[in-house]
Amino acid sequence: MSSKPLRADARRNRTRILAAAEEVFAARGAAAATEEVAAAAGVAIGTVFRHFPTKRDLLGAILKDLLAELSEKAREGDLFEFFTRVVTAAAEKRFVVELLAGQGVEVEVAGAVGSLSGAVGALLDAAQRDGRVRADVRLDEVLALLGAAGQGALVWSPDLRARTLEVIFAGLRG
Known part of the structure; x- marks a missing residue:
């Protein structure tokens, strides 16, 4: 991710992704796929990967x-x-x-x-x-x-x- 400040919609997406990831991983554990997080957040998988290139990055952010x-x-x-x-x-x-x-x-x-x-x-x-x-x-x-x-x-x-x-x-x- 670049060092530029996030636009308002990108900040909202990031917040939704993190909230969804917490719920999905808490419910499904390590078996949960990043695609499940995207679906729960209501965003495309590419949006998740723009914010968090790997599952490890996503978990680190949580x-x-x-x-x-x-x-x-x-x-x-x-x-x-x-x-x-x-x-x-x-x-x-x-x-x-x-x-x-x-x-x-x-x-x-x-x-x-x-x-x-x-x-x-x-x-x-x-x-x-x-x-x-x-x-x-x-x-x-x-x-x-x-x-x-x-x-x-x-x-x-x-x-x-x-x-x-x-x-x-x-x-x-x-």
Whole structure:
């Protein structure tokens, strides 16, 4: 794709393609074809390929949007809400990780969480100032816990996710 800004119709198409891709891949997994994404988005396959030349590019864009959304959410909530959102998003969007892994791309949730370190650091500072998190908890520890919980969420049941978060939160509170 060129570096020129997208026209309004191209931006709308890109948004529709990404939304459709999330739905199609979540429902059908790696077996889903790019043609199915195009049909669900109501665009021609050439339009999909103009925006995303490969399935890997499309999945990478979904992951990038998810990280941007999580960064924005980090500015709105508190540490515990954010932790829950990360784990929930990892579980709901596991198809992105699975599909990227199937494309030969190593995706590690911990690395993705690490890219949010500034936002997480601000949440941790606020929680410690308010006395909701122990003063001796460090940012690297919180990032490690987020990464591990996010990675685990790819395989954990909803009940195990909830119980694991309770254990983590109790440890942060001390």
